[in-house]
Amino acid sequence: MTLKLIGALLTLLVPSWIGFRIAARYGRRPVELRAFQNGLAVLATEVEYGATPMPDALLSAARAAGGIAGAILADAAYRLLEGGGITPGEALRAALEQHREATCLTPADLEILTALTPVLGASDRRDQVRHLRLALERLVGAEAEAAEERRRYEPMYRYVGVLSGLALVLILI
Amino acid sequence: MVPGALEREILPLMAPRLAELVRRAVPALPGPLEEIRVRAERPIQLVYLGGDAFIAPGGHLTADPARAERATQDDLFRTFQLMARGSVYAWEEEVRSGFLTLEGGHRVGLCGRAVTEGGRIRTLKQVASLNIRVAREVPGAADPLLPHLVRGGRFLSTLLISPPQAGKTTMLRDLVRQLSTGVPRLGLPGLKVGLVDERSEVAGCRGGVPQRDVGPRTDVLDGCPKAEGLMLLIRSLSPQVVAADEVGRPEDAEALMEALHAGVAVLVTAHGSGLADLRKRPAVAGLLKSGAFERAVLLSRRRGPGTVEAVLDLAREGVA
Numbered sequence: 001m002t003l004k005l006i007g008a009l010l011t012l013l014v015p016s017w018i019g020f021r022i023a024a025r026y027g028r029r030p031v032e033l034r035a036f037q038n039g040l041a042v043l044a045t046e047v048e049y050g051a052t053p054m055p056d057a058l059l060s061a062a063r064a065a066g067g068i069a070g071a072i073l074a075d076a077a078y079r080l081l082e083g084g085g086i087t088p089g090e091a092l093r094a095a096l097e098q099h100r101e102a103t104c105l106t107p108a109d110l111e112i113l114t115a116l117t118p119v120l121g122a123s124d125r126r127d128q129v130r131h132l133r134l135a136l137e138r139l140v141g142a143e144a145e146a147a148e149e150r151r152r153y154e155p156m157y158r159y160v161g162v163l164s165g166l167a168l169v170l171i172l173i
Numbered sequence: 174m175v176p177g178a179l180e181r182e183i184l185p186l187m188a189p190r191l192a193e194l195v196r197r198a199v200p201a202l203p204g205p206l207e208e209i210r211v212r213a214e215r216p217i218q219l220v221y222l223g224g225d226a227f228i229a230p231g232g233h234l235t236a237d238p239a240r241a242e243r244a245t246q247d248d249l250f251r252t253f254q255l256m257a258r259g260s261v262y263a264w265e266e267e268v269r270s271g272f273l274t275l276e277g278g279h280r281v282g283l284c285g286r287a288v289t290e291g292g293r294i295r296t297l298k299q300v301a302s303l304n305i306r307v308a309r310e311v312p313g314a315a316d317p318l319l320p321h322l323v324r325g326g327r328f329l330s331t332l333l334i335s336p337p338q339a340g341k342t343t344m345l346r347d348l349v350r351q352l353s354t355g356v357p358r359l360g361l362p363g364l365k366v367g368l369v370d371e372r373s374e375v376a377g378c379r380g381g382v383p384q385r386d387v388g389p390r391t392d393v394l395d396g397c398p399k400a401e402g403l404m405l406l407i408r409s410l411s412p413q414v415v416a417a418d419e420v421g422r423p424e425d426a427e428a429l430m431e432a433l434h435a436g437v438a439v440l441v442t443a444h445g446s447g448l449a450d451l452r453k454r455p456a457v458a459g460l461l462k463s464g465a466f467e468r469a470v471l472l473s474r475r476r477g478p479g480t481v482e483a484v485l486d487l488a489r490e491g492v493a
Binding site (some may be wrong): 032047052053054055080083084085087088092120121122123124125127128150 | 187188189251257258261262263265296298
């Protein structure tokens with residue numbers, strides 16, 4: 001009997017856990033998009049008013065962003081500081097590639113950031129700020145979409161997880 | 174052997190492919206390297222004291238541009254990015270004036286497509302030519318010259334005249350260094366020197382700190398227009414000598430006159446191949462006429478850069 005109970009509990013828990021995991025991804029995506037917005041906003045300010053060299057500017061952006069977004073920006077900064085003939089764009093691209101699995105961003109979200117890589121640090125202040133602002137706007141758009149999806153799917157996947165667990169238990173009993 | 178400064182300060186900032194080619198080619202040069210010239214889709218040229226050569230595939234030297242290795246657009250872009258430390262926006266003023274300064278005081282001339290606004294250059298994009306000038310510090314370059322410029326423990330206001338590439342800036346730098354340090358054998362105490370380094374060529378400042386030895390008593394006003402800079406130095410830094418590279422505009426002359434009236438000795442350079450040349454330039458002619466300078470020094474490349482052709486005593490000649 002006890003064994004049956006434990007089995008039933010596990011059968012319930014595993015699909016629920018999976019459902020919560022999927023739901024959490026929907027929850028984290030807007031948060032990460034918001035973090036990148038904060039990061040890029042700081043980057044734009046550093047470039048526009050501070051004329052701060054790129055590695056330092058990326059590090060302050062990383063501090064402002066926090067979380068996985070901060071980790072990606074900081075990674076790009078360190079790659080740049082390491083040298084070896086790479087440009088800021090290549091550093092950012094490599095950092096995005098490295099952490100791609102750890103983020104909850106969709107390929108479309110990541111594309112907004114990779115679109116920055118050919119120009120990052122490569123032109124005058126006005127041009128840099130224009131590109132950063134454009135990326136910011138696109139991130140805001142993506143965040144709105146992500147928030148909508150979160151509203152729709154986050155509770156749904158939780159229910160689906162728990163309910164399919166229950167269903168499994170009922171079928172197996 | 175590749176000189177240390179080149180290996181340390183320049184090659185890490187070039188596209189790795191170009192750096193490797195230059196590293197292999199430089200030891201074979203018959204003279205010291207002066208310039209590395211990289212042009213998009215064209216041969217890579219090395220200029221040394223006494224001539225020039227192109228780099229062939231594998232890093233060999235060749236005189237035939239058709240057989241030379243070409244720099245790609247990407248090489249140029251990457252090198253420019255690296256030299257700007259990935260932050261082109263931070264050197265906006267410099268890029269607009271067509272140069273970057275590297276650590277060590279090496280100057281990189283830029284050429285490409287100009288983006289203009291209201292008739293002025295706003296920025297350069299698609300940088301297509303880089304001229305990397307390897308800075309040479311020649312301590313003691315001014316040794317033979319200095320005794321002529323000092324009388325009774327006093328430094329005499331001096332005008333250095335030279336055609337381009339004849340070691341004008343190197344000479345100026347060493348004079349500044351020695352004046353600032355003091356020269357006991359001439360009875361010259363260390364003087365407070367104010368240096369206006371409009372194009373960051375003399376002191377090679379990066380982040381405000383001189384990368385070249387300009388002496389312990391030298392204040393450098395970096396990247397500042399000469400006329401305004403000279404006035405600022407005289408007003409607020411009480412220099413005993415003011416120095417500047419390449420004067421020639423009317424406002425420069427005015428500022429120099431101001432300095433002389435304030436009892437400050439002046440050390441400046443001007444482009445030209447002789448006094449006769451300079452007298453044709455209104456601004457400098459005025460200065461010469463006023464008796465402002467006590468010495469004029471003519472430089473040439475006849476026996477290598479920094480050859481002193483003549484030292485003229487302007488005070489005695491009563492130049493008219």
